[in-house]
Amino acid sequence: MAKLDKLQGSLDLLVLKVLSRRAPLHGYAIMTAIEQISDEVLRVEEGSLYPALHRLEEAGVIRAQWITRENGKRARVYGLTARGRRQLASEEARWTEITGAVQRVLKLA
């Protein structure tokens, strides 16, 4: 299983993407979502996820709020902001462009 830190910048992108579809989610849910969708190919480290979440929050791309869950415990859930949506769109485009370019190089070189 690949560690996401190895692919620079990809963690932010995946977090934003997941949040754009299923928000609001808490940290654990984001983590498991990425792992499940990628068929456990991509593994998110807790030690990277939370700093990333807080960094994105500082940047105003996502927003957090405390909710009380059914079991009475509090959880911190995250959702996208308008700026987050814009950033996701541009990051996605960039990602596609780069991976396409890498593909081409792999094929044609």
Place this chain on the structure above:
Amino acid sequence: MSWITHFANLFRQRRLHDELEEELASHIDEAVERGRSAAEARRAFGGALRYREQSRDLKLLPWLDALASDVVFGWRQLNKRRAASAAAILSLALAIGATTAVFRLVDAVLLRTLPVAEPERLSFLTTRLIDREGRPDYRDDFDYPTFRKYRDLVADRADLMVVGIAARQDAMFPSSDEPEKIKRQFVSGNVFGVFGLQPALGRLLTPHDDATPGAHPVAVLTYEFWTRRFSRDPNVVGKNFRIGNDRFEIVGVAPKGFIGTEPGELTDVFVPAMMNAQAINSPGWSWFRIWMRPKPGWTPEQVRQPLQAEFLRDHEERVKSFDADTPRQVIDRYMSQILALMPAAEGASDLQKQYRRPLLILGVLVALVLLVASVNVGNLQTAQAAARAREMALRVSIGAGRWRLIQLVLVESALLAALASALGALFASWTAPFIISMLRMPEDPVRIVLNAGWREVAFGVALALFVTLLFGLAPALRASAVSPVNALKGGEDPHSRRPLMNGLLAAQMAFCVLVQFVAGLFVTTFQRLSTRPLGFSHEHVLAMGVSARTEHPVGTWMQAAEELRQTPGVEAVYLAIWPLLCGDGWTSNVRAPGHPIEARSPYFLGVSAGFIETMRIALLDGRDFRPGDTGPRLSGPGKPVPGVGIVNEAFARTYFDGQNPVGKRVDVSQEKDALAPMEIVGYVHDAAYRDLRERIRPTVYVPLGARSSSTFLVRTAGNPMALAPVLRRRFSETRSDFRVRTIQPQSNFVRWHLLRERLLAALSSFFAIVALVLAAVGLYGVLNYSVTQRLREIGIRMALGASSAQVVRRVTAGLMGMVGLGLLIGLAGGVACGRFVEGLLFDVKSTDPGAVVAPLLTLLGAALLAAVPPAIRAVQVDPAQTLRSE
């Protein structure tokens, strides 16, 4: 996130931390719910600590964190060299404290705006004139008839107000039998309205309270007096008090903060100007200031012009009453007077007039002392920075940015400045009242509200910032510019010069010598003035000012004097119209045979027989007055009546070429072109009359006539003030129609003339001593540092056979050159600025060789003394040891 949130985060750290903790816990819970073991879930987090640090780092402004560690590190640095830091902080605290104290004073006396509506549109009327010494001066006292005339003249253009001069009065309150001293101020009815003030209690004065002379016995208290005397009794309105024969009813309390219009005085009660009934129609009863606020649409100049025209007409009228043979010069000087407006936003008081320049000069001196102290600390920091070059180089090598290093050193400077400011504030809170007590006589002290609130705090903060940058910036830049290669290799280029340190040293010397120079001038002035011969003896003499309800012939006064003489401890009692040096004066024109009128007419003083003897004025020839002697005067229908007089040496010099004038006759002007002859019966030694600074002028003593007020001069065997209560009581028992107004030792009048000089001499010499010590310490520090820096070089030179003298010269020459340069610049500056202090000097000039040489020698001496220990250290360098240690 803005920096504000960052900053707020700093204070929310605790909460932030808890939130992170909770989020982490909730994550683990979730994992456990999904079937993972708690231990494994926790392990998956890796170093939880690392996670927390990383997450939190995002929330905290990194430099704030760094700042905190810089403060800790800076504190450790200061602590490490405790002696040097303590010296730096103390010297800086002294300078900051003195600066703050002087600022508080300058602010309270000169800068603070009155708490009234549109203070910047207020101004007061002055008469600009050239005084007898030929210097520009102004008067701001006017009489009521002039006010009335002016007010009516510009009624459509401006509001003119009477703002009386605050005067101490004996007031009787029903609650006590003893009279209390209060400050009363007459104001016209429109003052409170124009000032836009609202009463704190009751009502304020209105124009209706100021309509008929003597008919409005109402008074408004200041908030401060209401608090002090009545403990803010809400029922004070309606109560009464008595001043002289007038019973006033209290109608209200002025708003808090309005303490009158004269910085230096706290007014206690305001009463309508009309209650000064005898002044209303008395030309020459000049105890009022006239304030003005133009009506909308008019400029101050448009108000001044019609007043100036009237002023000129009035002067032309008055010149006509001068004697026909009045010298041209006197008339010209009189006619050159103009009516001018001065801004009244900061109030108007005699204290301002008297102390404006002295306070500014003290401010400059104290700022120079602060600069001297700052340079010291700056040099200390520079030396430290250089000594820490390796540490800095190491920091640069492992990636510290330039700004980071600047911050490191600046934080240390700021710490120093903050500590010094705190100490300085303490020092200032003690010195400011002390300085204030020196401004005036203890019987009538200056009263100032000192705590200016935010202004003082702002000044303190600005000063600390300024000082930090002043002494911290250069070392900080220097430290940050360190070159790691050189520094780590074992020292900087041995030939590197220290232009900054040298320049600072020269500047320090210049500032210091300037302070010495000015202080020298003031001390000399005080010394010359206080030791100048007075010509009379003021020891053991009590001056008792007495007024009567009606005019009494001199016989009655002498009888009262005789009664006082019976008191045990009293040696002699005689009379004069007022005491010598009390500030009052009376002049009249004198014509001697074959001698024109002098431009400066002689002084006259009415005295009783025995006065000359009581005051110990030496009688050179002739006789003292005898009972029955009378002065020259006009009888009822204007017929001259001859009289006798006693004259001084200056009189004989001026009118009789220095020959003994006894038996000679002169004519004394009584009214315009009306003379009365006077025979000179006595010839006495010169004695000061009105002003200590004045050259002794021709003076004529004439026999006392019938009067309603006089001064008893009581010569006592012991301490004169000890007798004051006895005499006062005796007087009130035997003479119910006489009232004792003041009792003071004659020596007070002498001291009174020396107050300003004493203050300037005391404070400036204190500053001079501080500056001298600081400069000497600074020079020592720099020399010592330079020896340390060049130990290797000195060692090599000595190993190669340099003599001690050569080494000493080598080490000190450059710096001593700087000292010399600084001294020259400072002295040149002093002489150039001499004009600014000239008016405050007596019998000494800024260009006197003594004034220039004394500070030069003092500082050279101090410089040599400071240079000795480092020089000895340089000579004692052991070449073998020094070179081996490298």
